[in-house]
Amino acid sequence: MSEKTVLYIARHGQTYFNRSQRVQGWSDTPLTPEGAQNITYLGKGLKDIPFKNAYSSDAGRARETAQLVLAEHHDQGIAHQIEPRIREWGFGSYEGELESNWMTELAKIGGYASAAELRSQDIAFEDMANAIHQLDNEGWAENYEMLVSRIMAGYRQIAEETAAQGGGNVFAVSHGLTIALFLSLIDKDLKLRGLENGSISKIIFEDGQFTIAEANNMSYMDNGR
Secondary structure, three states, X not given: OOOOEEEEEEEOOOEHHHHXXXXXXXXXXXXXXXXXXXHHHHHHHHOOOOEEEEEEOOOHHXXXXXXXXXXXXXXOOOOEEEOHHHOOOOOHHHOOOEHHHHHHHHHHHHOOOOHHHHHHOOOOHHHHHHHHHHHOOOOOOOOHHHHHHHHXXXXXXXXXXXXXXXXXXXXXXXXXXXXXXXXXXXXXXXXXXXXXXXXXXXXXXXXXXXEEEEEEEOHHHHHOO
């Protein structure tokens, strides 16, 4: 009898753009020393969970995070696979911009008086994604429909591959908005926008359906300290 499939999805460790509060979607910076150390703690906290497969997006920060976690695992035979569809949202011409400047422009296009007002509101992912798509002067930021299609296809592929092997635990490294959008697609009542670097969201895949067991859980990192 097959086991259920359980996804342990980590947000990557803190990067230099995270620390300097710059927009980081398809652009990429390495983990800071603090970020790398915290991910090493995460690896220690996950080292006894028997992972059948491990994935990350194709971003350097996600690859680095996965490698640091797997280096601490008791099973050194777990292959690290790349799934590009779980990369972060793309921000087009706003990549690398200060988050404060980007939020100001996002507020204007959304009809908010200020970035502070925008932050205080529970803006829907659909509205946010479509506003980013509209703001992008480069023409490659995805709209909401494109994001949903890409992200769901990526996570479903990961889950189905492991389910086809009889189920089991899967480790995956992804990104803040990508994970948050995925969680919202599973549970529309979950109001979660920001995920901590190195947090774990635990997702059950059974009978073709996803359910959320944990979201934005920092206890795995804390247990590795």
